[in-house]
Amino acid sequence: MYALRTFTENSEVNNWLGDQYEIIRREECYERFSELFKDYFEKDHLADLSPSSDEESQRTYAFIINSKNEPIPIYKEQKNYIVTESGKTYSNITYK
Numbered sequence: 001m002y003a004l005r006t007f008t009e010n011s012e013v014n015n016w017l018g019d020q021y022e023i024i025r026r027e028e029c030y031e032r033f034s035e036l037f038k039d040y041f042e043k044d045h046l047a048d049l050s051p052s053s054d055e056e057s058q059r060t061y062a063f064i065i066n067s068k069n070e071p072i073p074i075y076k077e078q079k080n081y082i083v084t085e086s087g088k089t090y091s092n093i094t095y096k
Contacts, residue, residue: 001016001017001018001019001084001085002017002018002019002020002021002082002083002084002085002090003015003016003017003082003083003084003085004017004021004064004072004074004080004081004082004083005080005081005082005083006074006078006079006080006081007078007079007080008077008078014083015064015066015072016066017064017066017067017082018066018067018068019067020067021064021065021066021067021082022064022065023062023063023064023065023074023093024036024062024063024064024065025061025062026045026060026061026062027061033045033062033063036063036065036071037056037057037060037063037073039071040063040071040073041056041073043056045057045060056073058076059075059076059077060073060074060075060076061074061075061076061095062074062093062095064093074093074095075095076095077095078094078095079094080092080093080094080095081093081094
């Protein structure tokens with residue numbers, strides 16, 4: 001079982017992912033990322049340098065799909081880790 005552990009300046013949040021998860025990164029699978037972005041935010045993703053680009057387009061670099069097939073957006077300014085149910089770090093997915 002896995003969880004997504006996210007750190008921001010003021011908080012730590014754990015999202016339960018279940019026994020499997022999928023990561024869709026903007027740079028690796030832009031078509032699928034764009035579909036998820038549109039479904040989640042109800043608008044098209046725009047390139048960071050586009051004059052029409054907004055905060056969600058610029059901040060979001062990936063989505064994690066949990067075992068219930070629910071997308072969770074992953075933001076550039078967060079520290080993001082996949083951890084096991086014991087709390088041990090399995091993978092560091094922080095934006096680089």
